[in-house]
Every structure is written in C-alpha cells, then in structure tokens.
Amino acid sequence: MALRHAVLAALLHGEYSGYQLAKAFDIGVANFWHALPQQLYAELAKLEKDGLITGRQVIQETRPNKRLFQVTDAGFAELETFAAAVSKPSFIRDDLLVKIHAVDRIDTSPLIEQLEERASAAEARAGLLTSLLDTMRGALDEEEYLRTGERIGPYLTCLRGLSFEREHRAWCLRTAAVLRERRQARAER
C-alpha cells in the first residue's frame, strides 16, 4: 500500500507511460523510492482498476504504441489522505554498508574497490541532479525559485537526493582511505 502513492506523486506533473515512469524512478523518484519496471506496470494496472488514474492509448507509427496515464480526482483525494496520515520512518538498505560493518573480519581489498566505485557513481548522480535542479530553476536563483516557483515538489526532493549523494561520496572516500591506510600499516609490520 505504499508504492501506490509514490506512483501517484510521480504522475502528478503530467502524463506518463509505464516506460517513462520507470525512467523517472531511475532518476528523480530514486531520491525517495525504488521500484522495478515490472512493479510499475503491475501498480499502474491496479491504480487504473481502482480509478485513481486513467490511461489513454497513444498510437505511434515508428514506435510501439503506448498508454499514457494521469491522476484522477479520486487519485488526488487519495494523495491528500495519505499526506495527512503519519509517515512511516524512512528506511535505508545498503549492501555495501553491511559489508563495511563486517570489515574487521573480512578481506578489505574488494571493499576498497567497491567504495571507490560507489564514490564515482555518487559523484555522477550528484552531477545529474545538479543539472536537473538547474533546469527546473531556470533563470531564478534558488531562494527566489523556492519562494515563487509553481512546481517545487520535485525540486525539494532532488535537493534531498543531492545532499545524500554528496555525503555518501564523502563517506565512501573517507572510508576507502581509512581501509587503505590500515592495509598499508599491516603490510609494513
């Protein structure tokens, strides 16, 4: 009962096909929700059945046909109810952190590599989010945009994502450096 609302929120700023939604879940929505395309297609079907979204067929000539979805009034009402209810605590799941927790008992060299790869990935994502923010903001500076802009929801969640990626990168680099130094120290003994 929760992917539902993430999909509704993502569908709020225009019509999307399942395929386009999947992209959105890889970029902007990834800042607060993670879902695979199969889940999205299934959820879109359920949402339509429940009348929270409506789909319309778009026939294309050079591309496969697609269905575009938009939120109905019932969908907006559902989001409103959801927003007023208490939020579940946010949750994180990270394989790499599990490994780092176990670092005192396992070989660190694959971990150092993974940390550095992660740092690069986080940097790349931070860059992507930065340019996304630039685009949304247009000519305005951030304060002005947040005061007067019309669609600040995605902007705000991207800001959170950006700060997350930057911090994640910094932590990965720091941790990799610590593990490298300890390796070296052990090798010299």
Added chain:
Amino acid sequence: MALRHAVLAALLHGEYSGYQLAKAFDIGVANFWHALPQQLYAELAKLEKDGLITGRQVIQETRPNKRLFQVTDAGFAELETFAAAVSKPSFIRDDLLVKIHAVDRIDTSPLIEQLEERASAAEARAGLLTSLLDTMRGALDEEEYLRTGERIGPYLTCLRGLSFEREHRAWCLRTAAVLRERRQARAER
C-alpha cells in the same frame, strides 16, 4: 538472501539473543538495514538450520530464558563471499519524501508538522549516534582510533548514519521553512 548477511554482520561482535538483535537493528544496524523482530527470529532459525550460526540456551531465573547466537566458520565464509560479490545499489524509501514530491497539489500544513517532527527525531538519533561513537572511540581521537582501533566496522557505519541524520534534519528544517513562507505569502494575497 540479504537480511541474512545483515544479521551475520550484526552478530560479528559477540553473542546476541533475538531480542538483543532486534535492539541492535533499532540502533546501529538501522544505519544500513531495517528489519522487524519477527523477521529476525525467522532469519535466526534459518541461519541456524543452514549452519551459519549456532545457538545456545541460557537459563535465567528472574527473566525468561533466551538463546544466544554466534557466527560459525561457515558463517564467516559466507560473509567473505558476500563481501567480494558486487553490491546492489543502495535503496531508500521514505513516505515523507513522497508527500513532499506531491507538495504542489496538496495541503501543506500537515507536511510542515511532519517535517518538524522528523527534524527532531533526526536530531535525537544524531545525538544517540554521537554518544555511541564517543563510547566506541574511548580516549582516542577519531583519526587515531580509525588508524589503530580493533573494531572499526560499526564505527564507520555509525559515522555514515550520523551524517545521514544531520543532513536529513537540515533538509527537513529548510523544507519546512520554505513551505511556511509560501503559506504565509498565499495568506497575505
């Protein structure tokens, strides 16, 4: 196949009962993994059946009896294999961020409240993590501890958690301020 490794990693620094594990998943492990007590009891049973941990009964007089678990050699080997394999991308899920994404179409006053509650919760958790780190570090300063300490895994993951909580708090307060200001501006028109 993933809670498994989080449990093994959590069990690495001593014996735990299911109940104590659940506590650990509320505090330190929460920085990278989330699981409910029922899941932990079930997972402990599976891990024992698979020979990755062993349990021993401890009879108590004033308290209900309990079973303490520790990682076996097979368990360590499993963790080693896991650590060397590629990590899945980390994933986040946050109800409140879903709501903020939809902020342009819904009533913001419950969101402002929730953001401020979250900020307080994040601050409290940051305080808790700070004192946890102090305890682990003992008399040493951080650099020294990370260079020479014997059990730095939990320390490193707590550092990540602390930075997460601080950034989360800052974002919540900023976002709440933005929404408040916009509310006010609309009221004055």
Added chain:
DNA sequence: TGTGTCATGTAAGTCGTTACATGATTGA
C-alpha cells in the same frame, strides 16, 4: 551487424508486514 531504446507484460518464488499470542518482572 550488433547495441541501445522504446514498449509492455507474465509467472514463480521469496521476502516483508500486519495482526495475533503469551507471560513474568521491573520501575515510576
């Protein structure tokens, strides 16, 4: 000629959540 993009799903199996169930002791 092969890789990437567009486009949508099904099926099987695993995992996670919610609700329920019990019961003694400790401390405010």
Added chain:
DNA sequence: TCAATCATGTAACGACTTACATGACACA
C-alpha cells in the same frame, strides 16, 4: 497500578525480486 522491558514466536496476506518473453526501430 500501569507501562515498559525481557523473551519468543505463528499465521495470513501483501509486496517484491528474478527470470522469462516479445519485437521493431535507430544509430554506429
């Protein structure tokens, strides 16, 4: 006396993951 802590689970249901399936066009 009431709430919290210690201690461990089961059962039913809903959500998620992994693997599979198809097929045309664009671009290098």
